[in-house]
Amino acid sequence: MLGTLKPTDDGRFALRFERRFRHPQAKVWRAITETDQLRAWFVQILDYDRLRFDLGPGARLVFVPKAEHEAMGIGYGQVTRFDPPNLLEYTWDSEKLRWELEPDGDAACRMVFTNIFDDRDSGVSLGAGWHAGLDLLEASLDGRETNQPAWESPQADYERTLG
Template identity: 50%
Template sequence: MRSADLGTLTTTADGRYQLRFERRLAHSPARVWRGITESGQLKSWFPMLVEFDLTPGAKVRFDMPDATIRRLGLAPGAPGTTGRGEMTQVDPPHLLEYTWDGEILRWELSPDGDGGCLLVFTNVFDDRDTAIPAASGWHAGLEVLAAVLDDRPVTWSAWDRADELTPAYTATVG
């Protein structure tokens, strides 16, 4: 893994924490947009099942998949298995931003001049202790997203991949 692939952690002006990831993808912003907004594509890589309307102010609902609930040993309906948010900014196919239980998820897509795009993803949150697991999880999820966009089969577990990435993130953001 190249260190350039690792996300970075900074502190925001208001004292929150921001994870930032950059990925160059061999797909147009319109194609990547579908990967981050269409439910059929989201369920292959996003950590929750997401329901939303791409209208600023619209409510967003997050539900933990049953397999994840079982993996984590949670009871259905336990705290953390559902979430709420709001769509805050939408400019297809360039900008998508919404909240998730107080966190901010922001996706910026720009053409790279070679037919692909630069994806910049940021996650803003309050609890510093979530930085390493969040970084490892988002990194693994973005790898799955890239595979899905490339029509490559995903033959690995994103959970296992996140576990593999944890030492690298412990060293860089820990």
């Protein structure tokens, strides 16, 4: 299912995804909070050996790109909401990323992920990128090979719906 894009009250834009995983909430929480698990699915341009992602209320975050992506520069953030294993919210430069988890039966979890950003034109590329990343998350949770999926297919879908 594609993400949805809506304006926020403060003039920004919220890209929202809802996914259901056939895994317990605790397992999904670990996948979105532990660096060794983020490597398998999260933003693929990051250098996870230099990333600073120590979570807790008010924690400072540092997003370091791999050498071949140095031109993007280091990103900085801060944890704004932290309620394990239900809610994680943090900033990454001017963006806000919010992860909400809730149990869905005994062995499943429902996730709502929202990315808030300034420029509506970014919605297509962010939508395709997060869509591909969440597909990778599902594969990682399922124990399937997590090769980086092609983002071109969701890119075309997001261009049609958000462009």
